[in-house]
Amino acid sequence: MARPGVEDGPEDRSLWHMIFAPTVWAVHFAVCYAVQAIWCAKIGGDIATLRVVLVAITIVALAIISFFGFRAWQRWDYFHDRDYIHGGETDEDRREFLGHTGFMLACLSFVAVLYVAMPFLIIGSCI
Amino acid sequence: MTDISRIGGARRRRDQSAEDVLTPQGIYPPTEEMLAEPVDPELRKAQEERLKAVWDEPPGWRYWSAVNNSEVGVWYSLTAFGFMLIAGVLALLMRVQLAVPDNEFLSADRFNQFFTMHGSAMMFLFAVPMFEAISILLLPAFLGARDMPFPRLSAYGYWAFLIGGIFVMGSLLFDAAPSSGWFMYPPLAIIDEGVGSDIWLLGLSFIEVASIAAAVELIVGTIKCRPPGMRINLMPLYAWYVLVVGAMILFAFPPLIAGDFLFELQRSFDWPFFDPERGGDPVLWQHLFWIFGHPEVYIIFLPSIAVAAMIVPAAARRPMLGYHWIVLSAVGTGFLSFGLWVHHMFTTGLPAMSLGFFSAASEAVVIPTGVQLFAFVATLMAGKVRMILPMLWIAGALAIFTAGGLTGVMIALAPFDWQVHDTYFIVAHLHYTLFGGMIFPIIGGIYFFYPFITKKKMSDRLGRVSFWLTFVGFNICFLPMHLTGLLGMPRRVYTYPGDIGWDWPNMISTVGSFVIAAGILVFAWDLVRPKPKQGYTERNPWGAGSLLWSHDIPDPGWGIRSVPYITSRYPLWDQPKLLERIDAGRYYIPDAEEGLRETIVTSAIDARPQHIARITGPAWCTIWAAIFTGGAFILPVFKFYLLAGLSGAAAVGAVIYWLWTSTALVPEKPMKDAGLGLRLPTYVSGPSAPGWWGVFITMLGDMTAFASLVFGVFFYWTSRPDFPPPGSPHAVPLFVGLAALCFLAAWGATLFARTQNRRHDVVTARLCLGSAAILAIVGVGVLFMSVWMPGLAPASHVYPAILWGLAIWTGAHMGVGVIMQLYCLAGSMFGKLTPRYDADLWNTTLFWHFLLITGLVTCAVMGLLPGLL
Numbered sequence: 004m005a006r007p008g009v010e011d012g013p014e015d016r017s018l019w020h021m022i023f024a025p026t027v028w029a030v031h032f033a034v035c036y037a038v039q040a041i042w043c044a045k046i047g048g049d050i051a052t053l054r055v056v057l058v059a060i061t062i063v064a065l066a067i068i069s070f071f072g073f074r075a076w077q078r079w080d081y082f083h084d085r086d087y088i089h090g091g092e093t094d095e096d097r098r099e100f101l102g103h104t105g106f107m108l109a110c111l112s113f114v115a116v117l118y119v120a121m122p123f124l125i126i127g128s129c130i
Numbered sequence: 131m132t133d134i135s136r137i138g139g140a141r142r143r144r145d146q147s148a149e150d151v152l153t154p155q156g157i158y159p160p161t162e163e164m165l166a167e168p169v170d171p172e173l174r175k176a177q178e179e180r181l182k183a184v185w186d187e188p189p190g191w192r193y194w195s196a197v198n199n200s201e202v203g204v205w206y207s208l209t210a211f212g213f214m215l216i217a218g219v220l221a222l223l224m225r226v227q228l229a230v231p232d233n234e235f236l237s238a239d240r241f242n243q244f245f246t247m248h249g250s251a252m253m254f255l256f257a258v259p260m261f262e263a264i265s266i267l268l269l270p271a272f273l274g275a276r277d278m279p280f281p282r283l284s285a286y287g288y289w290a291f292l293i294g295g296i297f298v299m300g301s302l303l304f305d306a307a308p309s310s311g312w313f314m315y316p317p318l319a320i321i322d323e324g325v326g327s328d329i330w331l332l333g334l335s336f337i338e339v340a341s342i343a344a345a346v347e348l349i350v351g352t353i354k355c356r357p358p359g360m361r362i363n364l365m366p367l368y369a370w371y372v373l374v375v376g377a378m379i380l381f382a383f384p385p386l387i388a389g390d391f392l393f394e395l396q397r398s399f400d401w402p403f404f405d406p407e408r409g410g411d412p413v414l415w416q417h418l419f420w421i422f423g424h425p426e427v428y429i430i431f432l433p434s435i436a437v438a439a440m441i442v443p444a445a446a447r448r449p450m451l452g453y454h455w456i457v458l459s460a461v462g463t464g465f466l467s468f469g470l471w472v473h474h475m476f477t478t479g480l481p482a483m484s485l486g487f488f489s490a491a492s493e494a495v496v497i498p499t500g501v502q503l504f505a506f507v508a509t510l511m512a513g514k515v516r517m518i519l520p521m522l523w524i525a526g527a528l529a530i531f532t533a534g535g536l537t538g539v540m541i542a543l544a545p546f547d548w549q550v551h552d553t554y555f556i557v558a559h560l561h562y563t564l565f566g567g568m569i570f571p572i573i574g575g576i577y578f579f580y581p582f583i584t585k586k587k588m589s590d591r592l593g594r595v596s597f598w599l600t601f602v603g604f605n606i607c608f609l610p611m612h613l614t615g616l617l618g619m620p621r622r623v624y625t626y627p628g629d630i631g632w633d634w635p636n637m638i639s640t641v642g643s644f645v646i647a648a649g650i651l652v653f654a655w656d657l658v659r660p661k662p663k664q665g666y667t668e669r670n671p672w673g674a675g676s677l678l679w680s681h682d683i684p685d686p687g688w689g690i691r692s693v694p695y696i697t698s699r700y701p702l703w704d705q706p707k708l709l710e711r712i713d714a715g716r717y718y719i720p721d722a723e724e725g726l727r728e729t730i731v732t733s734a735i736d737a738r739p740q741h742i743a744r745i746t747g748p749a750w751c752t753i754w755a756a757i758f759t760g761g762a763f764i765l766p767v768f769k770f771y772l773l774a775g776l777s778g779a780a781a782v783g784a785v786i787y788w789l790w791t792s793t794a795l796v797p798e799k800p801m802k803d804a805g806l807g808l809r810l811p812t813y814v815s816g817p818s819a820p821g822w823w824g825v826f827i828t829m830l831g832d833m834t835a836f837a838s839l840v841f842g843v844f845f846y847w848t849s850r851p852d853f854p855p856p857g858s859p860h861a862v863p864l865f866v867g868l869a870a871l872c873f874l875a876a877w878g879a880t881l882f883a884r885t886q887n888r889r890h891d892v893v894t895a896r897l898c899l900g901s902a903a904i905l906a907i908v909g910v911g912v913l914f915m916s917v918w919m920p921g922l923a924p925a926s927h928v929y930p931a932i933l934w935g936l937a938i939w940t941g942a943h944m945g946v947g948v949i950m951q952l953y954c955l956a957g958s959m960f961g962k963l964t965p966r967y968d969a970d971l972w973n974t975t976l977f978w979h980f981l982l983i984t985g986l987v988t989c990a991v992m993g994l995l996p997g998l999l
Contacts, residue, residue, distance in 0.1 A: 016736060017735070018362065018734070018735065021461075022461060022465075025461065025462065025465040025466075026465075028465060028466075029465055029468065029469070032469045032487065032491065035487060036484065036487055037844075039481070039483050039484060039487075040481075040484065040848050041848055043481050043483070044848040044849065045848065087454075088453070089363050089453075089454065090363070090364070090449075090453070090698065090699050091697075092359060092361065092364070092697040092698070094736075096361070096363055097361045097362060097363045097735065097736060100362070100363035100454060101362070101363070103454050104454050104457050104458055104461070107454065107455070107458045108458055108461060108462060111458065111462045111497060111498060112462075112465075114494065114497065115466060115469075115491070115494040115497075118490040118491065118493060118494040119469070119487055119490050119491060119494075121486070121490050122482075122483050122485075122486025122487055122489070122490055123483055123486070125486070126482050126483045126486055128481075128482065128483075129481050129483065130481060130482060
């Protein structure tokens with residue numbers, strides 16, 4: 004049964020909302036690669052500043068992913084009925100399914116962003 | 131992909147509510163009483179006869195004009211399988227050559243041709259087309275649709291594939307095949323004499339276009355042609371994979387097409403994109419190739435896993451454990467696989483930090499890949515497994531793929547890769563992933579779906595013989611290659627000296643390769659042998675739960691008798707009486723009163739019925755279009771540019787004829803009874819229409835190709851100190867600005883034409899369309915003037931070459947945009963496009979949204995960049 008007071012909005016029936024978090028991963032990846040490539044090819048010199056810039060970009064990306072993850076978690080609304088299968092035919096099943104999958108994609112994207120951040124935490128040169 | 135308008139919902143699109151727009155009326159969803167009501171037996175019989183007549187395949191030689199997904203899918207799969215066998219023979223010949231040291235069985239040049247064609251054919255002529263072929267064949271049945279949304283497009287894709295494939299493979303017979311390896315690295319592929327490289331670039335570009343066409347169709351099929359009630363959370367997992375892989379093709383293939391475009395300009399006109407002496411950079415090709423090439427691996431792998439995801443629940447006799455985990459892993463893999471491409475380029479001398487990004491992403495992709503394998507294993511553990519033959523192949527696939535994945539984790543680490551790069555270790559790794567991730571699941575899938583496709587069964591005994599031969603042979607052949615590689619044997623050498631420890635492993639591999647061949651031959655024989663004595667199979671031989679197994683025996687051609695209302699992930703398990711109601715014609719569109727082929731179009735997320743789509747039937751114009759498109763790609767190989775141009779024009783003509791005579795036709799009545807008390811529009815325009823989605827998705831791919839060209843500009847800027855070269859002239863800013871204004875005005879006029887047409891102001895709409903076309907042509911002219919006037923010579927340096935390349939790209943696209951505007955204008959004149967029936971104009975406007983981005987970005991790069999850099 005639908006939870007009283009929960010209205011089904013357009014974002015609850017949107018695949019785009021489901022893939023926001025991995026899109027942030029893709030943008031973060033591309034930006035890190037581009038900033039690093041341009042820095043090393045055109046600016047050069049101070050690698051410490053580059054690392055600070057990349058860490059800042061990463062923190063922003065993680066924050067955005069966490070936000071989308073939280074929104075997806077709300078859409079899943081697990082503690083309401085503890086449903087994690089969503090095999091039914093109602094609006095609620097579809098909303099919780101998109102929320103659940105979106106939440107897990109956000110978790111995956113969070114970890115993947117951390118993976119991509121490791122190189123500039125470890126490697127300290129442009130060579 | 132959102133559902134905005136709903137039946138009776140308060141949220142309506144502003145422009146749709148404006149005028150004359152019809153929305154579904156009546157009862158939805160159907161009640162149980164309505165479904166329980168019996169169908170009059172005489173009506174049922176009459177309906178069946180009408181449906182059969184409409185969906186019958188053409189008789190005699192006209193059979194080849196068929197466009198049904200069941201026909202095209204079978205041709206497509208058998209052709210791809212045929213190319214696979216040829217490519218397999220090439221592999222056997224190479225193994226014979228390598229069996230003993232200092233062998234002279236094949237010359238070095240022939241060996242080069244063979245390994246190039248083995249890789250190219252297996253990738254471009256087998257793996258990707260096979261996914262599309264099987265999906266065209268199966269997807270409508272999984273979704274309870276009558277056919278794909280654009281049947282003639284599938285047929286066009288198939289004929290293009292056949293022509294391109296024969297052209298590329300045929301070059302082997304003339305000793306003229308490409309010989310620079312399946313990834314065609316410059317400078318080798320550029321200085322290569324003869325037509326081999328051109329055959330590769332143009333022939334395979336042609337096939338890539340066909341692949342993208344199929345991908346567009348599959349995506350639209352998945353999101354718009356599901357049966358009513360099959361919400362996104364109830365979709366079969368197969369459809370999820372098709373959606374993800376289709377999207378990946380859209381973003382992976384275009385960079386390669388952009389690369390081919392640059393490469394062929396260099397081969398034909400000596401524009402120095404990859405020539406370092408004139409400012410070019412061969413590494414750009416490697417980037418563009420592998421942005422395609424690595425996602426390609428997952429484009430091959432995911433559909434096969436999709437097949438496995440249909441077999442595993444049937445074998446385990448329980449629903450898949452963790453449906454959403456599988457969706458997560460499919461979508462997650464789809465994304466992460468785009469962050470891996472540089473791991474093929476670890477030895478090109480990129481900065482360590484760049485390598486680190488790609489190494490890290492390569493390790494991260496293991497997470498979603500692992501998740502889906504664990505979901506399979508968990509389902510098998512939780513269910514009561516029958517070791518049916520398809521499951522045996524899947525089990526073999528899991529074992530082999532896991533081994534390949536583990537070596538993948540090793541070589542994703544740059545320092546390890548430096549040791550084994552370009553050795554047989556890589557050959558072993560990639561064959562483990564591709565055999566385990568593609569060949570085994572596909573063969574298992576053929577055994578599984580064969581009763582659906584031919585209504586007969588393959589032999590269980592032969593299948594087991596084939597499995598064990600292939601499985602054992604595979605490991606004998608490829609396991610020793612890990613060692614051969616670690617012993618230092620480079621790949622692609624045509625022979626090697628004796629006594630350096632490579633003799634025995636090579637001999638063992640050769641023996642193994644023939645054992646694999648025996649296994650594949652047993653399978654091929656079982657596939658094609660006539661089975662006259664065998665009766666028809668039962669309807670659901672594996673006891674599976676997906677809608678596909680509601681098929682009719684023998685095949686009456688109509689796809690599904692009536693389109694059901696779905697409320698479960700495994701309808702055949704969970705919805706009692708589903709089958710009998712489908713057969714009785716109790717559900718939607720059970721009839722073909724008007725003698726037209728129809729299928730039901732539903733909303734993207736909740737699968738609410740929106741529209742009854744009239745779909746196209748048998749035609750020759752698709753074959754002509756494919757032949758002439760082939761001419762436009764193939765003739766430039768032999769430098770027949772004039773003929774190629776004529777052929778291209780003929781192709782455009784054939785396509786216009788096809789569209790004009792069979793798409794977006796004004797219907798005989800605006801609404802139609804769909805059954806179960808629901809009335810649906812017979813014509814929709816804008817985002818409810820499958821055609822609109824087709825344009826949208828095609829243009830996403832087109833934008834990716836354009837983005838790859840722009841990436842090229844920035845790549846030259848970062849990698850080269852002389853870009854732009856000092857003292858070089860630039861594009862004339864005034865002209866570039868004028869061109870941008872023309873494009874903007876042309877776009878605005880097109881958009882205004884659409885709104886005015888809706889308001890019955892047809893005269894203004896026509897004037898706008900005509901002037902928009904003129905503005906676009908003027909814009910292109912001015913754009914070319916801006917690079918021609920200052921004397922930018924494209925053969926002199928990469929900077930003028932890339933400016934010319936961008937201008938050509940934009941000009942060609944504007945040409946298509948103008949043709950579309952004129953098509954709409956003609957439609958308006960001849961009553962094909964009216965204020966109410968305006969789908970073509972919606973699609974043209976959508977195309978122009980993307981075209982405007984192309985035009986303005988081109989102008990920005992040409993006009994503003996020199997000042998910024």
